[in-house]
Amino acid sequence: MKSNLHIETILENSNTGYIFESANRKIVKVNSAFCQLFNIPSPELIIGRSCTEAVEISANLFSRSETFASDIELLISENKTVNCQELEMKDGRILERDFIPIKDFELSGYLWQYRDITESKKNEKERIISQTRYNQLVNQLNDVIWKMDFEDKIIHDLNNSFERIYGYPQSEFAKNSNLWIELVHPDGQHIAKRSHIELQETGNSNSEYRIIRPDGKIIWLYDRKSIVFDHNGTPIQMGGIASDITSRKVLEEQLLIKDFALDASPVAIGLADLKGIVFYANEAYVKLWGYKCKEEVLNKHVSEFAASKTQPEEVIRIISKGEIYIGEGEPIRQDGSKFNCIISAILVSSEAKPVCLMAIFVDITERKQNEIRLKELTHKLNEINATKDKFFSIIAHDLKSPFNSLLGFSDLLVNDFEELSDSSRFEYIKTINDSLVSVMKLLENLLEWARIQLGQFEISKQKLNLKTLINDSIEPYLVNAISKSINVELEVDDTFEFYADIYSIKVVVRNLFNNAVKYTKDGGKIVFSVSQNNNKIEICIKDNGIGMSEEKIAKLFRINENQSTPGTKGERGTGLGLILCMEFINRNNGQLLVESELGKGTMFKIILPKE
Template structure:
């Protein structure tokens, strides 16, 4: 796992540019082979010092010093390669080591020409092996090929041509040059192919790093993040000082159950697309994201990683919520429009039809009517006109508040005075049904509200109470302080309201009307208007009632601050 982490840090998060990448990577790859060759030189030199000098007794002194110097240089290079100096200059060290090996073998070949066959092949094997280690660097490959040519050219010049399998010395030289040339060509092709592979690696890295979506890979068993890109860091508020490789991916989910759900889907389908979840950044900012992911397994089908991308869809989510809100508002507006046309078509036309009917009778038959009948028609016309006028006022008020054109002018008001003035207006109606009106509101109670709105609210509640109270009934108005609000109650002992009908009250999308105890009719707009006015003044309205047990309408209004 540590190697894997280092790999991803080096490849995905490296700042080394393309021009230096080959050189840096070649240095890293050469270190271990350099140490192996240096170790072999030291071991081979030690064995040569013990056995080779006794085999070639007449050349023991020359061979001994040659092997001793080569062994010493190999040991020094082995030591240096373990320090920064050696790690920064491995190519130089391997050239020094190659020249040392060539010099060592050359001294043997010069002193013992008949050993050229075996020694030259051994030396060629060492040079060829070194060339493999330098296969990412064409320049050094050419240098090694020059070593190879110089070696064989020197061998041909100082030895008998009869030891070669080719007919002449020149043929041997040409053969060696041809082989070297083919080696350089092959190395050049290999270099180009490796360069293309590295270019693809850089392209993949650039795509990974500069992707606008947050890319990640995490360990499926521990949930720890293995690698992330810059977009992921920006999305989650991770800076370069954070050790993202020790950060559990699970902890980035606001709700851990969503992470568990994601893993269950992945284990079932091996991939997931468009998984919506709520995430939390390291700065504790919450956002919505759409996640795509898949599972990666090894050759033994053992699941190792989860990799994928996350896209911030918070704006889209908020936009969807706004659209839903606008749809709800549009639905309410359409319902309001339907309600408006329903009232205009039925409740408002009916009184005008009555007025037209009465006026036609007066216009066509006034000569046949006595004074008493004319007076009655006049009263009926006045009554119907008053109802139509009140309904028009309610419609206008409702229209203004729906469109935001109704003026809101809150002020400190004495509630008892408002109620007393309203009860005077309804005294005659109450007397007709022998209903007792009781105002028990404390004379010191004041409210901070718009006068017209509160006046209309109480007027509608009193009118409804009279409409649905039996003859000989009672209506009580009371108030009590509840914190920073004044709770106002209009209570009657009339017909009451069923549980089913209670749910229909105050709703614009539900048309609910009921005939009063005196056959009075209503539009159903009054209570909706009361609800709107109370909310506009910062309060709330409610009702308590049962069939046959009367009703209690309560609403709250703010108290003036002292």
């Protein structure tokens, strides 16, 4: 009874499938776990049978069903304990079997134990695969990978790379625990020792230092170490990775030199990724754009630095084809101001693959300003030369011609006075008078022009009555209009007043009036009128004379192109009067406009500020 209770306890308190066979080969006990493993509906089906007979019920479940019964008989005949026999099932399961012969004065027989180890075998297989992959990966790495158990204090080289990196095999480190620190370059001893202290205090450390191999070669190492603790905080294992970073350090040093050289460059240099985002800018770039530091420039799109949004697109389009872009632009500084620069851009490639965009900017603002000043000076020089040519032309021809007339007619009067009739003498005297008036006009214009060119003319504005100013300006010259029967009308209010320089405006009105008389036929009409628009006044001098072509109008105020046209009665002129008018109107902050049509007449408009 005691033995049966003992067996009962074993069977019922285990999750493993148990079956007990007596010494006379009869099954006396089987648990439900066994029945579930072998798809046996009820334990009563196999009680009283032998184990061989029992398993034959489910023999078709085994991969080697034909030998299953003989295997059982072999185990019983050998009568030895056998543990952990693996059995493969057709449904993919893996069972583990133990055979235990029992020889006890109270109990004898055979105990069979069956366990489903399918999941554990699967996990083991995955672990083996994972470990294999890990070993393959570790062995492919160029780094030193090591570990040390605190129990045996032995360093294990996990990928056989100690000798390749340190120049010594793992065995040398086992002999001399201080070998790793002895290999460190003197300049890096303090770094390595500080890293070791950090490892002891925090459980982790990272450091970079140089070592000297036994062959004298110096290499840089990036050393990472960590300690593994158990749940009680006791260190159980230490491991680390040491990487050869010599190439990286050399590259960093080269890049540092290049970066220093780029920063020392007087031209602005910027690098952007293929999307146009700036990731590098030298000091000249930062300064040229008016920023305080590089951080303010980085991570911005190149379009933020361009005056035209289309120019960066054009640059990228050109350099994307492998071409070098060279052009001029007007980028925008941080404060919104623009500057002139030459832009050189190129697509940087590595191994035929685009890497980034590089652009160089040369500030040519001063050069551009000098070019503008040079153009202005050239223009002024051309004007001076034209003025000089005009001046000599006037002296050589326009001033000389009236004197030839004066000398000729006065000579006739002196030599033939008695023989000439009164009408002839009067005609000669009138011709002399006309010549003197012409000379007087010319001299007046020349004197005013000379004063302007010498900078001796100053504007002094005062309150003026427009009608009075017009009358005073044209009165000495009305005789010319009367001689041609030209009707002069003043459509100007007696009280109309404005502010201007009296002398210069008189010169303008006088010249424009004489010009209208000159080109108006006998019996024509000249009309003065005035209008006011906001704070400006508009004085119009309109005639119904011969008019001008558009080509002629375009040359009116150009001293080097303006050629005077003879009047309706052959009156001569220099063209200087209109140029003088434009100078005076400009100095009064006004405008001088002209409208004309051939055969219908001309209208000059003087536009001046009222105040």
